[in-house]
Amino acid sequence: MTSSELPAGFQFAGVACGIKPSGKPDLSLIVGDNRLVASGVYTQNQVVAAPVEICRSLTPSKRIRAVVTNSGNANACTGRQGELDAAEMCRSVADAISASEAEVLVMSTGIIGKKMPMDRVNAGIKNSVAKLGRDIDDFTAAADAILTTDKERKAECREVKLGDQTIRIAAMAKGAGMISPNLATMLAVVMTDAQLDPQQSQRILREVASKSFNCVSVDGHTSTNDTLLLLSSGASGIRIDDSNEKAFIRALTDLSCRLARELVADGEGATHVMKIRVVGADDDASAATIARTIGASPLVKTAISGGDPNWGRIVSAAGYADAKINPQQTSLKLAGTEIYHNGVPTDFDAAAVSKAIKATKEVDLDLFVGNGPGTAIHWASDLTVEYVRFNSEYTT
Amino acid sequence: MTSSELPAGFQFAGVACGIKPSGKPDLSLIVGDNRLVASGVYTQNQVVAAPVEICRSLTPSKRIRAVVTNSGNANACTGRQGELDAAEMCRSVADAISASEAEVLVMSTGIIGKKMPMDRVNAGIKNSVAKLGRDIDDFTAAADAILTTDKERKAECREVKLGDQTIRIAAMAKGAGMISPNLATMLAVVMTDAQLDPQQSQRILREVASKSFNCVSVDGHTSTNDTLLLLSSGASGIRIDDSNEKAFIRALTDLSCRLARELVADGEGATHVMKIRVVGADDDASAATIARTIGASPLVKTAISGGDPNWGRIVSAAGYADAKINPQQTSLKLAGTEIYHNGVPTDFDAAAVSKAIKATKEVDLDLFVGNGPGTAIHWASDLTVEYVRFNSEYTT
Numbered sequence: 001m002t003s004s005e006l007p008a009g010f011q012f013a014g015v016a017c018g019i020k021p022s023g024k025p026d027l028s029l030i031v032g033d034n035r036l037v038a039s040g041v042y043t044q045n046q047v048v049a050a051p052v053e054i055c056r057s058l059t060p061s062k063r064i065r066a067v068v069t070n071s072g073n074a075n076a077c078t079g080r081q082g083e084l085d086a087a088e089m090c091r092s093v094a095d096a097i098s099a100s101e102a103e104v105l106v107m108s109t110g111i112i113g114k115k116m117p118m119d120r121v122n123a124g125i126k127n128s129v130a131k132l133g134r135d136i137d138d139f140t141a142a143a144d145a146i147l148t149t150d151k152e153r154k155a156e157c158r159e160v161k162l163g164d165q166t167i168r169i170a171a172m173a174k175g176a177g178m179i180s181p182n183l184a185t186m187l188a189v190v191m192t193d194a195q196l197d198p199q200q201s202q203r204i205l206r207e208v209a210s211k212s213f214n215c216v217s218v219d220g221h222t223s224t225n226d227t228l229l230l231l232s233s234g235a236s237g238i239r240i241d242d243s244n245e246k247a248f249i250r251a252l253t254d255l256s257c258r259l260a261r262e263l264v265a266d267g268e269g270a271t272h273v274m275k276i277r278v279v280g281a282d283d284d285a286s287a288a289t290i291a292r293t294i295g296a297s298p299l300v301k302t303a304i305s306g307g308d309p310n311w312g313r314i315v316s317a318a319g320y321a322d323a324k325i326n327p328q329q330t331s332l333k334l335a336g337t338e339i340y341h342n343g344v345p346t347d348f349d350a351a352a353v354s355k356a357i358k359a360t361k362e363v364d365l366d367l368f369v370g371n372g373p374g375t376a377i378h379w380a381s382d383l384t385v386e387y388v389r390f391n392s393e394y395t396t
Numbered sequence: 397m398t399s400s401e402l403p404a405g406f407q408f409a410g411v412a413c414g415i416k417p418s419g420k421p422d423l424s425l426i427v428g429d430n431r432l433v434a435s436g437v438y439t440q441n442q443v444v445a446a447p448v449e450i451c452r453s454l455t456p457s458k459r460i461r462a463v464v465t466n467s468g469n470a471n472a473c474t475g476r477q478g479e480l481d482a483a484e485m486c487r488s489v490a491d492a493i494s495a496s497e498a499e500v501l502v503m504s505t506g507i508i509g510k511k512m513p514m515d516r517v518n519a520g521i522k523n524s525v526a527k528l529g530r531d532i533d534d535f536t537a538a539a540d541a542i543l544t545t546d547k548e549r550k551a552e553c554r555e556v557k558l559g560d561q562t563i564r565i566a567a568m569a570k571g572a573g574m575i576s577p578n579l580a581t582m583l584a585v586v587m588t589d590a591q592l593d594p595q596q597s598q599r600i601l602r603e604v605a606s607k608s609f610n611c612v613s614v615d616g617h618t619s620t621n622d623t624l625l626l627l628s629s630g631a632s633g634i635r636i637d638d639s640n641e642k643a644f645i646r647a648l649t650d651l652s653c654r655l656a657r658e659l660v661a662d663g664e665g666a667t668h669v670m671k672i673r674v675v676g677a678d679d680d681a682s683a684a685t686i687a688r689t690i691g692a693s694p695l696v697k698t699a700i701s702g703g704d705p706n707w708g709r710i711v712s713a714a715g716y717a718d719a720k721i722n723p724q725q726t727s728l729k730l731a732g733t734e735i736y737h738n739g740v741p742t743d744f745d746a747a748a749v750s751k752a753i754k755a756t757k758e759v760d761l762d763l764f765v766g767n768g769p770g771t772a773i774h775w776a777s778d779l780t781v782e783y784v785r786f787n788s789e790y791t792t
Binding site: 045078 | 440443444473475508509615619694701702704711713714723736740783787
C-alpha cells in the first residue's frame with residue numbers, strides 16, 4: 001500500500017487516548033475535505049448500541065464530514081447516558097473541524113455495559129484532529145485504532161481502472177469474533193474518491209455487503225455494534241453511472257471480501273478458514289442459508305479443526321438448514337476430493353483427505369444439493385480448544 | 397424402579413450381537429403381548445435414515461407388536477441397501493414373534509454411512525426374542541442396549557394415580573449429543589398400559605414432546621435418526637378420556653422432562669445444564685425461539701462453563717433471536733441474582749455470582765423480555781474444552 005493509492009479527499013488519524021488499559025491506540029478519525037456521501041448497514045440485533053442509533057438516523061446522507069471511532073468501550077447497554085455520550089463524541093469532532101453535530105458519524109467497539117470515559121475520549125478527539133494527514137501512515141494509524149483483540153491490522157487500498165479513468169478505494173475493518181470479557185463487533189469503513197449519490201451509495205453498499213461481510217461468520221453471535229459504512233468524497237471527479245457501476249461494485253466487493261476473509265482467519269483460536277460453496281439450491285438465498293448453517297455447526301467446525309473428513313456432519317447440517325435440499329442428489333467435495341455422492345459416501349482415502357485438510361489454512365467445502373440455480377459462498381472459522389479456553393476465561 | 401412399576405402388557409430384552417466393536421449391548425427389543433397403539437415424532441432433518449422412513453410410514457397405528465432398536469450403526473446415508481436392511485430387521489422380528497412386517501417399528505443409532513452387519517443383527521434379534529421378560533432387569537437391559545457414548549443409562553418407570561385408578565408409565569432414552577466419529581441421535585420410547593386410540597396418542601405425544609424432548613439442546617445439530625415413540629398396551633383396562641387426559645399428559649411430560657434433562661446433563665463434555673426461562677415474549681413460540689437461541693450460543697455456553705456472569709452475551713443472544721424482544725424492558729437473573737435490569741447492567745457482585753454458577757450443576761438463566769404473555773423453558777448444555785477435544789479427535 002502506498003499513499004498514492006489512497007482515495008483523494010480524506011484525512012486520517014489514529015491515537016491512544018487511554019480508553020484501553022493497555023495504552024494501545026483507541027481513537028480513530030476519518031475526515032473529509034468536503035462533505036462526503038455516506039451510507040451504512042448495521043447490526044440486525046435488537047439490542048443496539050447508542051452509536052449505531054446515531055449512524056442509522058443520519059445515513060444515507062450527502063453531508064457527512066467525519067467518522068469518529070473508539071475502541072475499548074462499545075457504549076452498548078449504557079442507557080440514556082450512552083446516547084448522550086455518543087452525541088457528545090459527534091459534537092466534539094464537529095467543534096474541532098467546524099462542522100455540525102449531524103455531519104459526524106460515530107462507531108464504538110469494546111466492552112459493553114460500561115460508561116464511556118468522556119474526558120479521555122474528548123482529549124483523544126482533539127489530539128487526533130491535530131494529527132490528521134493524508135499519508136499511508138495516517139491511514140494505517142486510523143486502521144490500528146479501531147482494533148480490539150484482533151491479531152492483525154485489516155486495511156487495504158488500491159487504484160481501480162474504470163474504462164480509461166482511475167479511481168481509488170480503501171477500506172479498514174476490525175474483528176468478527178466475539179471477544180472476552182463481553183463481546184465485540186464487526187466494524188468496517190469503505191472509502192472511495194468516486195462520485196456517488198446517497199441512494200446509489202446505499203444500494204451499492206447493500207449489494208457489496210451481501211457478497212462480502214455478510215458471508216462470513218466466526219461464532220454466529222451478532223453483536224450490538226456491527227456497522228459497515230461507505231464514504232465517497234467525489235474528489236476524483238469521476239461519477240459512477242450505468243457505464244461503470246458494475247465494475248465499481250466488483251472492485252468494492254473484491255476489496256471487501258479480502259477484509260472479510262481476514263476477519264475470519266483472525267477469528268478467536270481459528271486454525272482454518274472454511275470456504276463453503278453451495279450449488280444447486282432453489283435460489284441464492286436458500287444456498288446462503290445452507291452455507292451459513294454448515295459454517296455455524298460446532299460439529300462441522302470441530303471436525304475441520306481436527307482434520308476429520310466427516311461428511312456426515314456436513315451433510316446433516318445441510319439437512320437441518322431452513323432451506324430445501326434434495327438428499328438423493330446431495331454430493332460433497334472436501335479439500336478437492338469427492339467424499340459423498342448422490343446420498344451415499346464414496347470409497348475415498350480418508351487419510352489423504354485428512355492430510356489435505358491439515359495442510360491448508362483455507363479448506364474448500366463444495367456441496368451440491370440438487371439441480372436448482374441457487375449458489376452461495378460463505379467463509380467461516382473452525383472451532384478449537386483455544387476458542388473455548390479464551391471465551392470461558394474468567395478470573396474473578 | 398421395581399418390576400411392579402412397569403406398564404403391563406410389555407416384554408423387554410437387550411443383548412450384544414456384535415455391531416459395536418466394544419462388545420457392549422447393541423440390540424434392544426420391546427414386544428407387546430397384544431397389539432399396541434403407537435405414535436411417533438421424528439427428526440426434522442431432510443437427510444433421513446431408513447428406519448425413520450419406516451416408522452413414519454407406520455405410525456400412528458393400533459396394530460404395532462414390537463419395536464426393535466440397534467445401536468452402533470445408524471443405517472443412515474446407506475441408500476437403497478439401507479432401506480432393504482431396515483425392512484429386513486422388521487421382518488426378522490415379525491417372523492420370530494408371529495407377526496407381520498408392518499407390525500414392527502425399527503430404530504437405529506450409531507455410525508452413519510456404513511452397511512448394517514445383517515448377519516449379526518438377525519442373530520441378535522433371535523437371541524433377544526429368546527430372552528424377552530417382564531422384570532425390571534429386562535427393562536434396563538433393553539434401555540442399555542440403545543445407548544452409544546452415553547455415560548449413564550436413561551430409564552424411568554412409575555405408577556401414576558388418575559383419580560382412584562392406577563396406570564403405569566415407563567420410558568427409555570439415549571444421547572442427545574452428536575457423537576464421534578460421525579453423529580448420534582436422540583432416541584426415546586415412552587410406554588404405558590393405559591388405553592389410547594391412535595390419533596389421541598399422536599396428539600398427546602406431540603404435546604409431551606413440545607414440553608420435554610423438544611426443549612433440550614446440546615450443540616443444536618439435528619440428527620438424521622431422531623425418533624420418539626409412544627406405545628400403549630391398554631393392559632391396565634383404564635381408558636384415557638376427557639376426565640383424566642390432563643393428568644395423564646402431566647405425568648408423561650414430567651417423566652419425559654426427567655429423561656430430557658438427563659440427556660443434556662450427559663452431553664459431551666458438559667459441566668453445567670443451563671435452565672433457560674424466558675418470560676414476557678409475544679407468545680410461547682417466540683419465547684421458545686429466544687430460549688433456544690441463547691442455549692445455542694457458543695459465547696453463552698463458554699461463559700457458563702467458565703463461571704462468567706456475562707450478561708452481555710446472554711442479552712445480545714436474545715437480541716439476535718428471530719423473535720421480538722423489548723430491549724428497554726429486558727432484565728436478566730443469573731443463578732438467582734438480577735445482573736441486568738431494564739436495558740442496563742445492575743451493580744451486582746460479580747465474584748459472588750461467578751461462585752454461584754460454579755457451585756451448581758444446573759444454572760438458572762431467567763430472562764424477562766417485555767410484557768407479553770409468552771413463556772418457555774429450555775435446557776442446554778454448556779461448551780467446554782472437552783467437547784471440542786472429543787469432537788475434533790481424529791486419528792487417521
